Amino acid sequence: MKKKATLADVAAAAGVSKMTASRALRGVRDVSKINIARVREAAQELGYVGNFLAASLSSQRSDLIGVVVPNLTNIVFAQVLSGISEGIAGSGVQPVFGVTDYDLDKEYDIIRNMLSWQPAGLIVTGLDLPEQTRRLLENAEIPVVQIMDVDGDPVDACVGFSHIRSGEEIAQALLGAGLRKFGYAGCALTMDVRAAKRRIGFQRALIQNGLDFVEEVEAFELSSIAAGRSLTEQLLTKAPDLDCIYYSNDDVAAGGLFYCIEAGIAVPDQVALAGFNGLSIASGFPGRIATVRTPRREIGKQAAGIICSALEGKVVSGTSVELVPQVDLGLLEGRRG
Amino acid sequence: MKKKATLADVAAAAGVSKMTASRALRGVRDVSKINIARVREAAQELGYVGNFLAASLSSQRSDLIGVVVPNLTNIVFAQVLSGISEGIAGSGVQPVFGVTDYDLDKEYDIIRNMLSWQPAGLIVTGLDLPEQTRRLLENAEIPVVQIMDVDGDPVDACVGFSHIRSGEEIAQALLGAGLRKFGYAGCALTMDVRAAKRRIGFQRALIQNGLDFVEEVEAFELSSIAAGRSLTEQLLTKAPDLDCIYYSNDDVAAGGLFYCIEAGIAVPDQVALAGFNGLSIASGFPGRIATVRTPRREIGKQAAGIICSALEGKVVSGTSVELVPQVDLGLLEGRRG
DNA sequence: ACTGATATGGATACCGGTACCGATACCAGT
DNA sequence: ACTGGTATCGGTACCGGTATCCATATCAGT
Structure with a gap:
């Protein structure tokens, strides 16, 4: 040959x-x-x-949909992708992934690059896009679905949940369980806009109840178990009498749990831990971490569904699908303050 | 517009x-x-x-490299991808990912599909490809780098390590630490060929020392913490006097560790646990799980490097890069049987 | 002023497919 | 035999860029 x-x-x-x-x-x-x-x-x-290139150049269509996520080492996005795969099954379109590493310039480049493949649609993580990126998407003339968030104004359509509200809700639940002295431990809040929104929501609920975080610590690295361990240690050193720690997500919270177990601190009796996402890592010790379960696969699936129906000619611009994440107090369930 | x-x-x-x-x-x-x-x-x-399509159709080249991995929910592959990103940085090529879900037919389709984009090179996970898939790659006339394994015959080039040997080595190390009664717990071994190779290597070392697994359990689902918990419970019920459990990887091993901690079983004193990969999840309880640390980013990086040098005209066919994973006994270190 | 080198711009022919429309063959019906 | 319909194929013109080669302009040197 x-x-x-x-x-x-x-x-x-x-x-x-x-x-x-x-x-x-x-x-x-x-x-x-x-x-x-x-x-x-x-x-x-x-x-x-x-030759895909020749075929779609000639036919002026491409069966490709671009998917832009910030990160793959956080399993959440891997699950979203798998939801997308499920959502497009049988429709003949094919997803292409891009990872931004939470870098806005890289995000712009990746989206631009993807557009140059003439995709039939785009799925992009997050609603808070820089002006330039937003213009790019607005001019693209293809359906754009933004995922993971609904607190904002989508270019076209969005599927997700309210991070602000989810922060508020778990705060209220924890308050309802009688907790009063809250600490916060988070990773990379300037990059992870959605984690920051949850923190805002949580804090807002505290303030409404005449409280606030007693102490906060932040790491600038991406979230990880190791970061969770050390943040928890810092936090409990500064404020040993906390009765609850709210983490930016379950990875960090799991690190906190592991630290507590080794340090002989009873969770949730001595200090309760709350994270976000309902990750399987938290299932290592069922119920020990309060969390908010988010429908990640479902988000991917619905986003893909919206793209597909757009390709069939339906107008999707303006649709905003708000899914409702579920507060799970774990072992705190049923407790009353 | x-x-x-x-x-x-x-x-x-x-x-x-x-x-x-x-x-x-x-x-x-x-x-x-x-x-x-x-x-x-x-x-x-x-x-x-x-218009990327027109551009590369016309110029007959595409600076795209296809990357095929079996799975994204296992962080290992996410890290390989990040190594690849690092390896191609500045070279102007762009990676495109495909996920096979350990499905050989899907793998074939994905590779075929990728080839239709006229990529400049391909990175494929694993050496054990079905005949048909292999032919596809052989006829593709582009550099193909197979990663994660060196126990076999690559189409073109490969970067990885020997799973068989890595199983042998950790077995020898555990034997050296005085352990004698081994159990095995694995997930999805028919799909995960490389996990099966590690098991073989481990068992071979046992047999050479006049031993064998006392008991084995397997789950058919993909590896997860939850699976690790339940497999461990099963295994220890069948054979309560095991002094070491070898798992198909660290996720499963972590599940085992969590089970033991809750069940009040001392790890590694009462029963030692050994996994594979040096995943961060195992770092939740530093040293408790013996593992084999694999250079995942490095594999990605080198694979990308090989592709890049192939694009500069170097002949890469036949190169096989064997990286050496590192046995980490954790708390068992220094123990003597 | 003429020559040759250098810098810059354009015309043309593709790349490998597909859309579109016209051509052909064959057959039933009258 | 002729007409019209159906089934099946092929010719041609692109799609939106780039490679290649040629044309022109400019300028230094003699």
């Missing part, structure tokens, strides 16, 4: 025209069974693979 | 020919500063984005 076989080669080998070969391989319109077989065989024989 | 601007529009707006506009935007050859400025401005004005 010296040179990659093209459709013309296949057609020649099958003794038909390029057009007939093209139709035969795509299974479209009327081609005689005999020719379909001949073309298939020739393609097989030559190891013909097809 | 009614219609997407093309290069011709930009050229017209800038008062130059398509070619000059093309050259100006790519910064190639000599274009007068004045025209570069004019074209840039026109492009900006029109929100021109460029």
Whole structure:
């Protein structure tokens, strides 16, 4: 095999025209069974693979949808992607992923790059986009679904939940369980806008009840178990009498839990821990961490669904799907203050 | 903005020919500063984005590299991807990811699909490919780097480590620490070929020492903490006097550790746990789980490096880079049987 | 002023497919 | 035999860029 076989080669080998070969391989319109077989065989024989570039340049459509997420080491986004895969199953479109590492310039570049592939639609994480990025999306003339958040104004459509409200709600639940002395431990809040929103919501609920965080600590690295351990240690050193720590997410909270277990601190009796996301890591010690369970797969699935229905011509601009995450107090459940 | 601007529009707006506009935007050859400025401005004005499909169809190259991994919910692969990103930094190539979910048919489809984008290179997880998939890669005429394994025969090049040997080595280390009654707990071994290889290596070392697994349990779901918990419970019920459990990886092992902590079983004194990968989840309880630390980012980085040097014309076919993972006994360190 | 080198711009021919429309063959009906 | 319909194919013109080669302009040196 010296040179990659093209459709013309296949057609020649099958003794038909390029057009007939093209139709035969795509299974479209009327081609005689005999020719379909001949073309298939020739393609097989030559190891013909097809050229997506030429095909979609010519047909002016592409079956590609771009998916932009900030991070993959946080399983949350891996689950969103898997939801997307589920949502597009059978629709013939194919997702292409891009990871921004929470870097806004990189995000702009990635989106621009994706647009240059002429995708049929785009799924982008977050609502808070820089002006320039937003313009890019507005001018793209393809359906754009923003995910994971609804606290803001989408370019086109969005699927997610309110982080502010979810912070408020778990705060209220914890207050309802009688907790009063709250600490906060978070990672990378300047980058993770949504974690910051949750903190705001949580704090707002505290203030409404005449309280506030007694102490706060922050790490600038990305969230991790290790960061959770050390933040918890810091926090409990500064303020040993806390009765609850709110973390920016479950990874950090799990680190806190592990620290407490080793330090012999009873969770949740001596100090309660609350995180966010309902991650499986927290299920290592069922119920010990209060959390907010978020419908990640569902978000991916619905986002994909919106893109698909947009491709079928439905108008999706303006749709905003708010899913409701669920507060899970774990072992604190049923406790009364 | 009614219609997407093309290069011709930009050229017209800038008062130059398509070619000059093309050259100006790519910064190639000599274009007068004045025209570069004019074209840039026109492009900006029109929100021109460029068309990757047309560009690479025309130039017959694509600076795309396809990356195929089995799974994203296992952080290992996310880290490999991040290593790849690092490895290609500055080289101008762009990675595109595909996830197979350990499904061989899906793998074939994804690879085929990627090839249809005319990528400049491919990075594929694993050496054990079905015949058909292998042929596809062999005929592709682009550099193919297979990662995560070296126990086998690569299509082109590979970067990884020996799973068989890594199983043997940790077994020997555990034997050296005086452990004798081994159990095995694994997830999805038929799908995860490499986990199966580690088990083989481990068992081989046991047999060489006149031992074998006392008891084995397997779950058919993908590895998870929850699976680790329940497998461990099963295993210790069947064989309460085990002094060491070897798990298919650290996720499962972490589940085991959590189970033991809650059940009041001292780790590693009463029963030692050994996993694979050196995942951060195991760092929640430092040293409690023996593991084999694998250079995941490094694998990604080197794989990307190989692709890049192939693109510069170097012959890479036949290169096989074996990295050496590191046995970490954790708290068992220094113990003597 | 003429020559050659250097810098810069454009015309043309593709890249590998597909849309669109017209051509051909074959057959039933009258 | 002729007409019209159906089924099946092929020719041509693109899609939006880039490679290649040629044309022109400019300028220093003699």
